[in-house]
Amino acid sequence: MRELFYYQDSMMKQFKANVVRTGIDGERPFIVLSNTAFYPTGGGQPHDTGYIDDLRVVDVEKIGDEIFHYIEGNFDCLNDEVTGILDWDRRYDHMQQHCGQHILTAAFVELLNIPTVSFHLGSELVTIDLATEQLTDEQLALVEKRANEIILENRPIETKWITKEELPNFPLRKDVSVDEDIRLVIIPDYDYNGCGGTHPTSTGQVSTIKIMGTEKMKKNIRVSFVCGNRVLKQLAMRKSVLSDVARQLSVPEETAATALKKVLNDVKATEKALEEAQNHLLEYEAKELVANSVNNIVACTFENRTVQTLQKLGRAVVSQHSELICLFVANNEDKLQFIAARGADVKKSMKEISTAILPLINGKGGGNDGFVQGGGEKVLSAQELLKEMKQNI
Known part of the structure; x- marks a missing residue:
């Protein structure tokens, strides 16, 4: 596994490889390559997309010891050697979000001793479920501040392959779930974690972390957040909504919440009088x-x-x-x-x-x-x- 391109160089955008075999899985044509930079779905991180020559790669899965590249089109046109090109915006976004999750999760452990029990990288938001039934706004603000401090320090992000016997030498945040091909993702003096996902080479590439909200999930708290370019997208969306609300209320944006509250109170009073x-x-x-x-x-x-x-x-x-x-x-x-x-x-x-x-x-x-x-x-x-x-x- 450690010889795979996406582990050798997570910043690789393009590569050459040989076609090992092709086939049909159900109704989905797939290609197996001698090596690949396309990351398959796993560990909470979605798969990469892109192209193998002119064929669109729409899904990537690890099946047994092989990486299946599911494509659109006919693979009969391929030569023995092909060129893979990643949809880099998608890959880099996933690396920002996944690394941001490591940083945020470690901050919850460091400041509040609250572990993460699950992680999901969605298309809009990222979520972690925390093993606690209560979080205050003050606690969330402290954790977010600490996470962004780690990002601003631009610490290196290292990866290391170790054996099961070497595990006690590292202060792991949680136990690893495998006995072989153990890969650690390390932010020195901050976070040591077993992980098979792709990450940038430094924390600064995450850019920033913003917690968007929380919700109760049985005996856990789910925290939603975004990192990097998604922060800008969320900011742009919220700016557009706020501007629209302020325009309809004919007030400055900074007083829109107060004006809206007054309108809602007036509506309730009118509804009561009407009733x-x-x-x-x-x-x-x-x-x-x-x-x-x-x-x-x-x-x-x-x-x-x-x-x-x-x-x-x-x-x-x-x-x-x-x-x-x-x-x-x-x-x-x-x-x-x-x-x-x-x-x-x-x-x-x-x-x-x-x-x-x-x-x-x-x-x-x-x-x-x-x-x-x-x-x-x-x-x-x-x-x-x-x-x-x-x-x-």
């Missing part, structure tokens, strides 16, 4: 419906009224008279919805009504003896469903 007004209107509507009741039954159909509104209106109706029964049906877009409610002195169970009418509309519902609601398909009209409800009283 109170709507409740008053429902009270007036309920009084009118009660005035037009027949034999202590208030029965009515509506167009496009939510079941929540029907519930409020139904409760307002039966609260005005203890002997009333209220039956409402609403014709709403793709379904019928209904409620049935009774006053305090009515003995009839409303559940009997819903049990009788739900099969008619292939519907579902719920409630109790005093109040039920439900809905179903438009196999009947709203008026026909209301008629069925009235017949069950």
Whole structure:
């Protein structure tokens, strides 16, 4: 493994090698080379992409002792010797993020004695899961500051192949998971870690680290962060969003958060006032419906009224008279919805009504003896469903 180009020189962008064999894996054509700078997926780091001659390399995997380069196109056109060219922006980004993870993880151990239990290098963000249930903003700020100090010092990043017997000679951050081909990635006097990934040659090439957020993951805390060029991309995205918000609020960017908070408070106050007004209107509507009741039954159909509104209106109706029964049906877009409610002195169970009418509309519902609601398909009209409800009283 140590003879592979991506281990000999992680900064290699182009190389020549011989074609060992070609084949089809499922429906995916692949090439095996005598050596390669294309890194295969592994250790939390995604695979490289690029070209072998004119063929696009779309995936790279280590299968057994071979590196499979999955390609687009027909490998029959290849000569014995080929040229590999890496998508360098992708590779360098992965090296920045992976090295940044080592630095950040080591900072959590150094300052807080919190180990990392898993690592994921995504296309937008990088995450590490930490073996802790709580992190404060102050702790995150201290760790981020320490990580960026290590980057600014531009310490060398060394790699070393050792045997299992040599492991006790190094202050490893965690135990290695292999017994052979043990490769250490070392930031002298800071981090010693078994790793098979690719890294730049110095910490300064990581450029910078920025923690983006945290979230609870069972008994761990997941920390999201970005390094290097991704920091600039995140900054540009957030600058664009902030500028747009500030422009819509007609305020300077530095006061956008305060202005937005005021707008949201105003919206909540308006929504509360609107809800109170709507409740008053429902009270007036309920009084009118009660005035037009027949034999202590208030029965009515509506167009496009939510079941929540029907519930409020139904409760307002039966609260005005203890002997009333209220039956409402609403014709709403793709379904019928209904409620049935009774006053305090009515003995009839409303559940009997819903049990009788739900099969008619292939519907579902719920409630109790005093109040039920439900809905179903438009196999009947709203008026026909209301008629069925009235017949069950």
